[in-house]
Amino acid sequence: MMGLSPEKSTNRAAGESLRGWAAALCLLAALGCTKADPAQFKLNMEGLDPADFVASGSTDEALAERIAKIEQEPDPDEEQLSELQNAQSANARAKGLRDLKVALHALFGTPDEPFVLKELQTQPDTPEVGFDLAKLRRAAGPVSSLEDGTQIGLYRQHCVHCHGITGDGVGPTAAFLTPYPRDFRRGIFKFTSTSESAKPTKDDLKRTLKQGIAGTAMPSFALLPEADIDALVEYVKYLALRGEMETALMSYVDAGDPVPLTHEELLSELQNYASMWDSAADEVITPEAPPELDEPGLLASIEAGRKLFLDAKAQCVQCHGPTGLGDGAEKRFDVWNEAKTDTNLAFFSLPKQQLQPRNLRSGVYRGGRRPVDLYRRIQAGIKGAQMPSMGQTPAKPSGLTPTEIWNLVHYVQSLPYEPTSETGSPERSIQRDRN
Amino acid sequence: MSCSKYSIGPLLALVICVAGCERRAVVDPVVDFDDPEIAKVVAAIREGGEGSGSEDGGEAAAAGTGWGTLKGRFLFDGAAPAIGRVSTGGKDADMCGDSVPDQSLLVDPATKGISNVVVFARKVSRQKSPETPTEPAIFDQKACLFLTHVLPVRTGQAMKILNSDPKAHNTAISPPGDGNINPQLPGGGETTVSFKRAQNAPVPATCSIHPWMKAFVFPRADGYVAVSGPDGSFEIKDLPAGEIIEFMVWHERVGGGSGGGLVAKSGWNGGRFKLTIPADGVEDLGDIAVPEAAFK
Amino acid sequence: MSRLWSLLFLTVPIVGVWVCIWSANNGYWMPDDISSHGHTIDHLFNFCLWLTGVVFVITELVLVWFMWKYDAKAHAEPVKYTHGSHNLEIVWTIIPSATLLFIAIYQMNAWANVKMRVPTDPDVEVEVVARQFEWRIRYPGKDGVFNTRDDLHTVNDLHVPVGEQVMVRLKSQDVLHDFFLPHLRIKQDAVPGMVIPVWFKAERVSNVTGATSAAYDLVCAELCGWGHYKMKGQLVVETRDEYERFLADLEKQQEATQ
Numbered sequence: 004m005m006g007l008s009p010e011k012s013t014n015r016a017a018g019e020s021l022r023g024w025a026a027a028l029c030l031l032a033a034l035g036c037t038k039a040d041p042a043q044f045k046l047n048m049e050g051l052d053p054a055d056f057v058a059s060g061s062t063d064e065a066l067a068e069r070i071a072k073i074e075q076e077p078d079p080d081e082e083q084l085s086e087l088q089n090a091q092s093a094n095a096r097a098k099g100l101r102d103l104k105v106a107l108h109a110l111f112g113t114p115d116e117p118f119v120l121k122e123l124q125t126q127p128d129t130p131e132v133g134f135d136l137a138k139l140r141r142a143a144g145p146v147s148s149l150e151d152g153t154q155i156g157l158y159r160q161h162c163v164h165c166h167g168i169t170g171d172g173v174g175p176t177a178a179f180l181t182p183y184p185r186d187f188r189r190g191i192f193k194f195t196s197t198s199e200s201a202k203p204t205k206d207d208l209k210r211t212l213k214q215g216i217a218g219t220a221m222p223s224f225a226l227l228p229e230a231d232i233d234a235l236v237e238y239v240k241y242l243a244l245r246g247e248m249e250t251a252l253m254s255y256v257d258a259g260d261p262v263p264l265t266h267e268e269l270l271s272e273l274q275n276y277a278s279m280w281d282s283a284a285d286e287v288i289t290p291e292a293p294p295e296l297d298e299p300g301l302l303a304s305i306e307a308g309r310k311l312f313l314d315a316k317a318q319c320v321q322c323h324g325p326t327g328l329g330d331g332a333e334k335r336f337d338v339w340n341e342a343k344t345d346t347n348l349a350f351f352s353l354p355k356q357q358l359q360p361r362n363l364r365s366g367v368y369r370g371g372r373r374p375v376d377l378y379r380r381i382q383a384g385i386k387g388a389q390m391p392s393m394g395q396t397p398a399k400p401s402g403l404t405p406t407e408i409w410n411l412v413h414y415v416q417s418l419p420y421e422p423t424s425e426t427g428s429p430e431r432s433i434q435r436d437r438n
Numbered sequence: 439m440s441c442s443k444y445s446i447g448p449l450l451a452l453v454i455c456v457a458g459c460e461r462r463a464v465v466d467p468v469v470d471f472d473d474p475e476i477a478k479v480v481a482a483i484r485e486g487g488e489g490s491g492s493e494d495g496g497e498a499a500a501a502g503t504g505w506g507t508l509k510g511r512f513l514f515d516g517a518a519p520a521i522g523r524v525s526t527g528g529k530d531a532d533m534c535g536d537s538v539p540d541q542s543l544l545v546d547p548a549t550k551g552i553s554n555v556v557v558f559a560r561k562v563s564r565q566k567s568p569e570t571p572t573e574p575a576i577f578d579q580k581a582c583l584f585l586t587h588v589l590p591v592r593t594g595q596a597m598k599i600l601n602s603d604p605k606a607h608n609t610a611i612s613p614p615g616d617g618n619i620n621p622q623l624p625g626g627g628e629t630t631v632s633f634k635r636a637q638n639a640p641v642p643a644t645c646s647i648h649p650w651m652k653a654f655v656f657p658r659a660d661g662y663v664a665v666s667g668p669d670g671s672f673e674i675k676d677l678p679a680g681e682i683i684e685f686m687v688w689h690e691r692v693g694g695g696s697g698g699g700l701v702a703k704s705g706w707n708g709g710r711f712k713l714t715i716p717a718d719g720v721e722d723l724g725d726i727a728v729p730e731a732a733f734k
Numbered sequence: 735m736s737r738l739w740s741l742l743f744l745t746v747p748i749v750g751v752w753v754c755i756w757s758a759n760n761g762y763w764m765p766d767d768i769s770s771h772g773h774t775i776d777h778l779f780n781f782c783l784w785l786t787g788v789v790f791v792i793t794e795l796v797l798v799w800f801m802w803k804y805d806a807k808a809h810a811e812p813v814k815y816t817h818g819s820h821n822l823e824i825v826w827t828i829i830p831s832a833t834l835l836f837i838a839i840y841q842m843n844a845w846a847n848v849k850m851r852v853p854t855d856p857d858v859e860v861e862v863v864a865r866q867f868e869w870r871i872r873y874p875g876k877d878g879v880f881n882t883r884d885d886l887h888t889v890n891d892l893h894v895p896v897g898e899q900v901m902v903r904l905k906s907q908d909v910l911h912d913f914f915l916p917h918l919r920i921k922q923d924a925v926p927g928m929v930i931p932v933w934f935k936a937e938r939v940s941n942v943t944g945a946t947s948a949a950y951d952l953v954c955a956e957l958c959g960w961g962h963y964k965m966k967g968q969l970v971v972e973t974r975d976e977y978e979r980f981l982a983d984l985e986k987q988q989e990a991t992q
Contacts, residue, residue: 027449046466088707097467104469105476109483120484164960176960191618200617200631215868215889222868222961223889226968251615254638258560259708264479266486275635276615292991316624318606321529321647333527333649338612372887373990384620389646391608391622401627420883 042114042145042159044107044169046100047188047249049342049352051257058097059090066091092259099256106252106262110269111245114159114168117143119241122270123277131205132281135237141230142238157231158238161224170242172339178353180220186339187239188246190276191387194370199383199392201286202279208236210371218367240280247276290378293409301413308414311407317393319411327363327418334359338387358388366419377412502680504717505566509673512552512666515727518545524650526582533605534582538650541587543691543733544668551670552728554587556640556688559662559677560710566676567661570594574630577643577655578602579609584653588640590663591655593633600628611643611655633657639688654690679717686710691733737808740801747794754787768950768971769918770935774844776919782837848920852931856901858894864904864911864924867961869952873981886984890967892952895977896939902932912956915969923956936971947972 059066070087073079112118117139125133146156154160159168167174170187177184185192194211195203212232215223224232251272255262263269296304312319312327324331334357343355361369370376370385381403382394395402403411418424469476522540544553574596578585580603591597599609601623611619616635623629633655640654656663664672677683687709715721757763764776803809861872861880871892875884880903894900904913906924913932914921922932940948947970954965972980 023449085707092707101467101469104467105471105479106483108469108471109480118484120486179960189614191612199621200619217870217889220866220961222964226890226966247615258638264483266483269483270486279617289992315605318622318624318647321606332647335646335649373988375990375992378991384622386618386620387612389610389620391610391620391646393622396629398631399621399623399627399629401624401629402622416883420881 042168044111044114044245045167045171046104047169047171047246047253050344051253055093056096056100056256057093059093061090061094063091063094066094095259096256099259099262102262102264103249103252103256106264106269107245107249110248110273111241115144116140117238117241120266120270120273123273131284133277134241138234138237139241142234154231157235161227162235165220170239170246173353176220181356182219183339183353183356184220186246187243188249189338189387190243190247190280191338192243193385193387194376194380195283195383195386196288196375196379197283197286197383198288198396199386202283204283204287205236205240208239209233212236214371216369217372218365218369244273244276244280248273251276288379288382290375290382290408291405293374293412304410304413305417306414307407308410308412311403311411312414317403317407317411322360322389323363324360326423327415329360329362332360332389335389337389360389363415363418364421364424366424374409374412374416377415378408381408381411502678502717504679505676506679506715506717507673507675507720508557508664508677508685508713508715508723509671509720510557510723511725512555512670512672513725513727514545514550514552514670514730516730518547518550519543519730526648526650529648530582530605533603534648538581538583541583541653544587546668546670549669551666551668552689553666553668553670554689555666555670555672556588556590556656557664557666557672557674558590558656558658558686558688559660559674560684560686562660562662562678562683563681564678565660565662566678571661574598576600577609577653579607579645579651582607582645582648582651584643584651586653588654588656588665590661590665591633591657592661593636593657593659596630596632597655598628598630599623601625607645607647607651609643610646611641613637613641613655613657616657640690677715679715679719682712682714684710684712689733737802737805740798740805743794743801744798747791747798751787751791754783765916766941767917767919768936768938768940769920770937771844771847772919774847778841778844781840785833785837853899853901853933855899856933857898858900859903860892860894860900861903861905862892862913862924863907864913864954864958864965865907866909866959867954867965869913869965869967870907871967873984875985884985886981886988888984890952891970892967893970893972893977893980894936895974896936896971898974899933899935902934904930904932909958910956911954911958911965914953914955915950916953917950917969921955939971939973947976 061069066087070084070091073084073087110118110120117136119134119136119139123133125135141153141155142157144156144159146154146160148154163174164176165174165180165184166172166187167177167184172184172186174184190202192203192207192211194216195201195207197203197207209232211221212227212235213223213225215221224235227235252262263272294300311317312323313325319327320331322332323329336355337358340355340358343352366372368376370380380390382392384390384392392399393403394408395404471477471480521544523537524540525537526534528536541554545551546553570592575589575591576586576598577589578600582603585602589597599621601607604625606622606624606627608620608622611631613619613633613635614637616633619631621629621631635657636659637657640656643653643655645651662674662677664674666672692709713721764779767773767776859874859878859880861874863870863872869890869892871888871890872880873886873888874880875882875886877884902913904922904924905928906926908926910926911924912921913924915934918934918936920932920934922930924930939945942948950969950971952967952969954962956962958965970980
């Protein structure tokens with residue numbers, strides 16, 4: 004101020020600013036160093052309008068009273084009556100949402116402490132059926148490791164940034180990926196060894212983890228120890244079952260019905276889904292072995308496959324295009340993207356991504372490049388996507404025979420090596436390697 | 439004084455940091471799982487003792503005798519809209535033509551009746567014929583259109599999907615909580631499927647090759663489903679009399695498909711209404727006028 | 735009191751040298767070298783380390799000495815200005831230039847061996863395509879020609895036989911990556927649009943006698959996106975027999991019809 008020398012007042016100003024910064028930093032540190040809340044599962048509000056689930060301001064008794072009063076009037080006000088009834092429904096739905104959370108918490112626990120009902124846990128004599136709680140506990144929880152090097156929190160270490168804590172495929176990384184990471188909550192998995200309407204087996208999930216999915220952002224986890232992969236497979240199954248159960252219970256809430264909260268009711272609902280998972284191993288497609296073919300035999304098979312590709316019976320050209328470039332049909336959506344709507348932006352939904360028929364000349368096969376993988380794609384189709392099941396089954400005798408499917412497999416396998424797919428220069432082969 | 443120039447800096451930084459911190463508006467109720475009441479419910483569910491549970495819909499518990507009928511007619515309130523055309527884009531033009539009729543909203547110009555309005559009972563305590571029908575339901579397609587726009591089906595009942603066209607179609611049905619269905623049917627081919635779960639709303643069936651093709655399949659546990667005909671009339675026979683039954687209406691072009699807004703009448707709440715059917719009698723809802731604004 | 739600053743500066747060379755020596759003696763040093771040319775590269779590294787280390791220590795000590803001697807509190811004489819010393823400037827320009835020139839010429843052979851003298855007849859050829867965030871590896875199969883039906887594909891798992899010249903055709907599918915084999919002293923950027931040859935020979939399986947196969951790191955050394963930190967594969971060096979068995983296994987798996 005007035006009395007101070009210029010030097011002293013500059014020092015004073017500097018001192019004040021320093022104190023100001025120090026104070027601000029201390030405050031920020033105090034705010035930032037609060038203990039983070041433990042991770043929570045997010046609600047699945049896909050296809051629903053969150054505004055429908057907000058409770059009205061009044062209690063149920065107050066509303067019932069007012070409705071009764073209006074109904075007693077000689078000329079009841081229709082509009083007011085329906086408004087009050089809507090408020091009652093909103094209350095019911097809000098209560099239902101709370102009950103839903105309680106039921107899910109009881110049945111499945113939290114991301115840090117998973118749980119499954121005793122009836123759903125693996126029995127020692129049937130290791131393929133049910134859930135192994137020890138494996139779930141290894142995959143769940145925050146990332147840490149035991150003294151002997153065993154990793155805990157595997158899902159959060161490897162999967163959560165893409166697939167999300169709830170397995171909804173909306174992790175922080177998901178927004179940058181094409182295609183999006185899988186949403187486990189529908190219990191639908193694309194690349195399986197099982198028939199058209201069956202769930203994947205544990206081996207299918209293991210294969211996906213070990214091989215990754217070529218042409219997508221799903222990496223190969225082959226370098227992880229076998230026990231880690233088993234634990235992750237268990238946890239993915241757990242998230243899928245939890246998601247399916249949540250959808251089932253949500254249909255009660257959406258309808259305004261009370262959510263079942265007894266052990267028996269919830270168990271019977273749960274077993275509807277769990278039984279589908281348990282019976283998946285019975286639905287594995289094991290193709291008849293193809294005939295041993297010499298060179299001319301193989302060429303004949305490829306030619307037969309080519310004819311079938313263009314034929315009206317199989318109609319492959321309609322979607323994959325006459326040259327197999329995937330340019331035949333207009334792009335559609337798979338079942339996960341079909342469900343994405345704008346009302347869910349509050350829940351960080353992502354914009355729809357279109358589904359393209361596969362470019363068969365690229366030599367990139369998402370579900371695996373083995374002949375048996377290609378056979379299964381054609382026989383059973385791809386669940387959740389548009390590829391239909393083409394093969395013969397007892398219910399569908401008019402489908403393609405095993406020989407026909409092997410011919411198609413040989414044709415598809417030959418496509419990347421045809422002269423039109425040949426590149427010559429390395430740059431163009433890179434172009435072709437893109438999915 | 440010099441403080442105004444210097445110490446506002448850190449203050450501003452602080453404000454920006456706090457303002458930038460993520461805040462999402464969520465409809466996610468906070469449930470305190472440590473609350474003893476809630477903990478008791480959770481423990482009961484997990485252990486399976488006699489736990490607290492909510493009553494399971496008292497409406498369907500009332501007992502009555504006899505059977506009755508519900509009928510009515512949905513009429514379009516306004517000038518009947520012309521049936522639109524959907525372009526096929528020249529796909530399989532010899533089989534499908536250049537365009538096909540838009541079946542999403544069909545109003546008969548003479549009677550103003552609205553087709554394909556679904557009316558169904560949400561829950562009943564007893565059924566006249568609880569056995570699964572042995573006759574399969576037929577779901578056919580020809581000229582690149584599904585021949586039945588809404589097909590009710592019983593859970594466990596066989597449904598035959600036919601392809602009466604010369605070239606292949608595929609019929610993709612993805613019922614929530616049930617097995618995926620997506621068979622490719624060559625010309626003249628057929629397959630048989632069945633549904634394990636009842637659904638709350640009709641499930642779409644589409645074709646990947648001919649994307650304009652869309653129809654609906656509606657699996658229910660009981661047979662109390664009616665789909666309105668071309669004159670807009672529907673009839674559900676043999677409903678259990680003497681109990682309050684909640685009915686629901688549905689149309690593919692109304693209110694997200696849930697039927698809310700289809701009828702603005704008292705007692706109709708979000709496309710649902712409650713009725714008691716008289717024994718050996720007919721409950722006639724009469725002509726129900728549906729405003730044009732209800733359809734999207 | 736303010737001579738404290740010069741003492742603080744003295745800790746820099748002391749701690750620096752001590753940490754260096756301690757690390758070298760406690761395993762925090764270069765990874766095991768199993769390659770044929772790795773010793774040349776390590777030698778160059780050590781040469782530069784010693785050269786720069788000695789210069790560093792001398793420079794630091796001189797700095798500390800000047801700080802101590804001319805500390806303001808202890809040395810009250812006013813500053814003397816000088817027009818500089820032309821001779822000194824010549825000396826400290828020529829000596830570093832000569833050193834740099836020497837280093838440049840000294841390492842030319844090593845660089846040429848690793849980067850320029852492409853071997854004409856390698857024993858094993860393999861194509862490695864880097865993509866976000868994995869290494870896609872392709873062997874040419876029995877016909878020895880890439881891009882035919884018998885090619886063998888694998889991900890993140892590069893097997894090579896010991897003692898044989900390996901030629902890697904390095905490509906990238908999307909962005910810049912870097913093919914880094916620490917135990918072979920190999921590091922090469924994978925540039926999209928280019929096919930870059932990378933060659934090496936693993937002289938032994940590992941330092942354990944009698945080992946028939948050993949796994950080493952293959953990591954990405956060019957920031958390529960959010961998954962760069964975990965873009966890790968493995969290099970398995972094994973005997974010829976094991977290598978043939980690996981390829982046969984891959985072929986069997988890839989042709990599975992059941």
